[in-house]
Amino acid sequence: MKILVTVTEIAEADDEFEIDGLSIDDRYLTYDLNEWDDYAIEEAVQVSEAGDDVEVVTATIGPERAEETIRQGLAKGADRAVRVWDDALADVDLLDSATKARLLAAVAREEEPDLILSGVQSADAAFAATGVAMAAELGYEWAAVVNQLDLDEDAGVANVHRELEGGVEELTAVELPAVFTIQTGINEPRYASLRGIRQAQSKPLDVMTPDELGVDRGESALALTSLEEPETESDATYFEGSVDETAAQLAELLHEKGVGA
Amino acid sequence: MSDVLAVTEHRQGELRDVSFEVTTAGRQLADATGGELALAVIGGDVDAYAGQLDVEGVDAVYTVAEGDEFNHDVYTQAIEALADDLDPQYVVAPHTVNGLDYAPAVAQHLAVPLVTDVIEFDASGGLAVTRELYGGKTEAGIDVEGDRAMVTIRPGEWEPAGGDGDARVEAFDADIDDDAVRSTVSGFEAVGAGDVDISEAEVLVSVGRGIEEEDNLDIIFELADALDATVSASRPIVDNEWLPQDRQVGQSGKTVTPEVYIAIGISGAVQHVAGMKGSETIVAINNDPSAPIYDIADYGIVNDLFDVVPALTEQFQ
Ligand SMILES: Cc1cc2nc3c(=O)[nH]c(=O)nc-3n(C[C@H](O)[C@H](O)[C@H](O)COP(=O)(O)OP(=O)(O)OC[C@H]3O[C@@H](n4cnc5c(N)ncnc54)[C@H](O)[C@@H]3O)c2cc1C
Ligand SMILES: Nc1ncnc2c1ncn2[C@@H]1O[C@H](COP(=O)(O)O)[C@@H](O)[C@H]1O
Numbered sequence: 001m002k003i004l005v006t007v008t009e010i011a012e013a014d015d016e017f018e019i020d021g022l023s024i025d026d027r028y029l030t031y032d033l034n035e036w037d038d039y040a041i042e043e044a045v046q047v048s049e050a051g052d053d054v055e056v057v058t059a060t061i062g063p064e065r066a067e068e069t070i071r072q073g074l075a076k077g078a079d080r081a082v083r084v085w086d087d088a089l090a091d092v093d094l095l096d097s098a099t100k101a102r103l104l105a106a107v108a109r110e111e112e113p114d115l116i117l118s119g120v121q122s123a124d125a126a127f128a129a130t131g132v133a134m135a136a137e138l139g140y141e142w143a144a145v146v147n148q149l150d151l152d153e154d155a156g157v158a159n160v161h162r163e164l165e166g167g168v169e170e171l172t173a174v175e176l177p178a179v180f181t182i183q184t185g186i187n188e189p190r191y192a193s194l195r196g197i198r199q200a201q202s203k204p205l206d207v208m209t210p211d212e213l214g215v216d217r218g219e220s221a222l223a224l225t226s227l228e229e230p231e232t233e234s235d236a237t238y239f240e241g242s243v244d245e246t247a248a249q250l251a252e253l254l255h256e257k258g259v260g261a
Numbered sequence: 262m263s264d265v266l267a268v269t270e271h272r273q274g275e276l277r278d279v280s281f282e283v284t285t286a287g288r289q290l291a292d293a294t295g296g297e298l299a300l301a302v303i304g305g306d307v308d309a310y311a312g313q314l315d316v317e318g319v320d321a322v323y324t325v326a327e328g329d330e331f332n333h334d335v336y337t338q339a340i341e342a343l344a345d346d347l348d349p350q351y352v353v354a355p356h357t358v359n360g361l362d363y364a365p366a367v368a369q370h371l372a373v374p375l376v377t378d379v380i381e382f383d384a385s386g387g388l389a390v391t392r393e394l395y396g397g398k399t400e401a402g403i404d405v406e407g408d409r410a411m412v413t414i415r416p417g418e419w420e421p422a423g424g425d426g427d428a429r430v431e432a433f434d435a436d437i438d439d440d441a442v443r444s445t446v447s448g449f450e451a452v453g454a455g456d457v458d459i460s461e462a463e464v465l466v467s468v469g470r471g472i473e474e475e476d477n478l479d480i481i482f483e484l485a486d487a488l489d490a491t492v493s494a495s496r497p498i499v500d501n502e503w504l505p506q507d508r509q510v511g512q513s514g515k516t517v518t519p520e521v522y523i524a525i526g527i528s529g530a531v532q533h534v535a536g537m538k539g540s541e542t543i544v545a546i547n548n549d550p551s552a553p554i555y556d557i558a559d560y561g562i563v564n565d566l567f568d569v570v571p572a573l574t575e576q577f578q
Contacts, residue, residue: 013395015549024395094394094403097365097375120361124395127377128356129365136369141443142333144362163513164272164358167453167506170331175443181361185500219406221374226402227394229551236545236558243568250544250562251576257542259464259521260488260577 001051001153003044004113005078006104006131007037007058009069010124022093022224033069036119040182042189043149044117045077055079059107061100063090067205074200075192082107086209093224094125101133106213108138115158116179120145128181135179142179143172147186151176262409263296266349268340269314270359271305272331273449276313279355281421286382286414287353288318288422293384294350297321300428303339304328308430317424323433334442336363339435341370346433349409351388356413358513368411376405377413388412397530397553417535453514455507457491464490465519467510467537470497471526471547471566478503480570481525487577493517495527511536526566529554546570 009031017028041058048054056078060070063085070081084103089095108116116138118131128144135142147169148161153176162170163183174180192200210216239246254260267287269280284300291298297320302310307324314322325339340363344352352371354364356378368375380400381391388405390412405412459465466485472478478492485492492508499509510517512532522540527533529545529552537543538557545558546569555561562569 011395013398013551015551017398017551019399024399094401097377098369101365101369126393126396127375128361129368129375129377132362132365133369133375136337136366142362142366143444144333145358161450162358162362164449165512166516167451167509167514168272169450169452171447171450173445173447184496188502221406221410222376223404223406224401225389225404227399228401229398230393230400230553230556236555236561238561238563243564243572246562246564247569247572247576250560250573253544253560254488254521257521259490 001053001115002055002057002111002113003047004108004111004116005037005040005044005056005058005073006116006118006134007041007060007070007073008034008119008122009060009062009066010034010122012123019227019229022227031065031069033072034119034122036121036123036182036184038189039184039186040117040119041073041076041078042187043182046187047151048077057082057111057113059084059104061085061089061095061103070205071200072192074203074205075196076190077196080203081205083205083207084210084213085207086211089210092220094220094222096220096222097127097129097133099218099220100130101137102215102218103210103213104130105134105137106210106215107208108134110213114177115151116140116177118179118181120181120183131179131181138179140177140179141175143174144181145183146180147183149180149186262348262350263294264299264347264349265291265294265296265351265353266299266301266340266343266347267353269300269302269310270355270357271302271310274305276310277357278421279357279416280314281316281423282416282419283353283355283414284314284316284319284422285419290351290353290382290384296350299323299347299349301325301340301343303336304330304332311430315426315428315430316422317426318422319426319428321429321431323431325433325435327435327437330446331359332442332444332446333363333366334444335437337366337370338437338441340367342435343433344371351384351409352411354411354413356415360413364411364413371411373409373411374405374407375411376403378415379412380415380418382412396528398551415531453506453509455505457507459491459493459508459510460515460517462491462517462519464488464521465493465517466490466523466525467493467495467527468498468525469495469527472498475501475503480567480574484570484574487574495533524554524558525570527554528552529557
């Protein structure tokens, strides 16, 4: 069995940051593995550890910088990685989910996985759409926001829980092959061991261009026109001063509200 | 092709509030395009739902009587069949868990651009939307290219539509292909019932990822003890199993409306805020002045929680 996990490197803004044109100035960005994809990798690795002959491959659309992040997946137990990129992609301000889905689906067509896991959303763009769009592109079945996954390979189905709003879960049987978008909390992602980190250095990480994958990159249908820090909607009162002074002011407020009385 | 199709949502026999929000958003788009607003209601007691959805601004309600509950293979087929028939310029859906289970597939099949989790739009000349990027720290203006689009809207951003309508209600035969229904919903399960009901608490001391380690929760419980308050949490604390599911505040946890909500080391992600924005007084303790929690907080201390929390506890001892 082969499992493909889509993995994205996300950019996180520092506490204080500056916007430069249509992006946050790179000096204020920290790059990391997307939290949801970390859970997806763990889910795939657990399946591979429980079965014989399960290969876990990760797929990423991203620049060379992302390789460090991708190696985290290899260090945690994925077998191989594929990275898709070319210079034209570097010029796009905001890749829409359809473009990402098309490129990732091209990787899937080469790999022919039985199962594809993606994250519910990327922490930075947060479209929460790429996984399901990829399923539609491939003609795979799917389920979004999965927080429990039990494979029944003989029956060709996966029994999943979809986490709905308000503490309710939907129980669904999904025919394979399928794409599942994985929700945080589904498992306990491991930390990479030193041995894993060492081994990751020698695991294959192939770089492909959209051309090589035989797909038309297409144009992102979403054009970024502005990026701003939102004007804050409330007029919060900030307590200022030393730690003890602010604590005393807050305590006074709480006393007024009858708290702790 | 100036019409707008908005997709409504229901669960376990009830229309969800967001159905009336997509109605408002859909009307706004239809006003800009000069077209009609049609609603789709798929599955369940569609006739009863259609009656409730006949509110001001709705021109037509199309009912697709197929199954009881949500099934994405039915929804995608039904919406696509409706879109083929009505030729809408825009399709609007809610950015809910079920919305994310069908909207990307529908957009892909209809070959229209998709923009999700929109908080504002302007369709006066093409479609321009506003949505957040970088975990709510920035707002982006985005032009959606092409004549048509599918949009999902963030719940709670549009006022729910109301009033009396005079919509046409039409049963629509979507000609669902059962062979293409490759997933089966077998039921629902409620999670997170426990001995503490945070939704009843008057004062909540709520802890987030800023606490860093499980052992550090001690300072939170000490504060809660001193304040005679109940401890709740954001999702990562529950995902890590440091606190049980019944303590989780937010979209997939509980909705709380205490007199005082003290958010400690919580960034204020939209899914968290969805569960606590109705609190009477919101206090935030977070060392990041740009954290979105400050957009809804009434009071704030921008500082290290490991300094502030023990100092606050001391004030009550
Ligand atoms: C479908 C779906 C459903 C979801 N449902 C929920 C839900 O029900 N509830 C929920 O909470 N989330 C939910 N989420 C997750 C949500 O998107 C966020 O990931 C989550 O709320 C973040 O939790 P947090 O604020 O604790 O962590 P973070 O976003 O990591 O924030 C931690 C904060 O702590 C601050 N901090 C760090 N160190 C310190 C310090 N020493 N002193 C003071 N402050 C410090 C940081 O500045 C930061 O603002 C859901 C997501 C999805 C996709
Ligand atoms: N650039 C990317 N490379 C690989 N996978 C991605 C990329 N962007 C998104 N994904 C996958 O799609 C999921 C949802 O992302 P999004 O639709 O952007 O919120 C992520 O959790 C990833 O698994």
